[in-house]
Amino acid sequence: MSEATGSCRCATVKYLVKNDIKMAANCHCTICRKMTGGAFASIAIVDAADMEILEGKNALTAYEVSENAVKHFCSKCGSPIYNLHKGFPGKYMIPIGSLDNPAPITPAVNIHCENMLPWVGSIMEMTNFDKAPER
Numbered sequence: 001m002s003e004a005t006g007s008c009r010c011a012t013v014k015y016l017v018k019n020d021i022k023m024a025a026n027c028h029c030t031i032c033r034k035m036t037g038g039a040f041a042s043i044a045i046v047d048a049a050d051m052e053i054l055e056g057k058n059a060l061t062a063y064e065v066s067e068n069a070v071k072h073f074c075s076k077c078g079s080p081i082y083n084l085h086k087g088f089p090g091k092y093m094i095p096i097g098s099l100d101n102p103a104p105i106t107p108a109v110n111i112h113c114e115n116m117l118p119w120v121g122s123i124m125e126m127t128n129f130d131k132a133p134e135r
């Protein structure tokens with residue numbers, strides 16, 4: 001069993017996942033796209049009992065993004081911390097980018113692919129730089 005920590009960009013909110021993260025998915029739905037501002041959302045799904053907000057609980061703001069989902073984010077820096085979804089009772093959905101070390105978590109599936117942006121499948125065929133190119 002391994003733990004994982006996470007935090008928002010300004011480090012006001014810090015959390016602990018007290019067990020292995022066993023499930024993660026890339027969601028390409030239009031709501032996740034709006035919520036993250038990215039092409040899709042990479043989300044880990046953990047048991048509520050395994051998720052503990054260590055610091056900054058008072059800085060978390062909840063927003064009802066749909067009739068099924070509530071997003072919780074840092075009110076100071078705007079970073080998403082977790083979502084609750086009626087279709088997944090007892091689960092917290094954590095954007096894996098908020099983990100302090102997201103590298104070990106590999107999403108196993110893509111969902112809502114009917115809304116996937118057309119270039120996502122060929123992302124590694126683009127010109128890739130280790131850092132931003134010099135201008």
Ligand SMILES: [Zn+2]
Pocket residue numbers: 008009010011012013074075076077078079
């Ligand atoms: Zn923050």
Ligand SMILES: [Zn+2]
Pocket residue numbers: 027028029030031032033041112
């Ligand atoms: Zn989604």
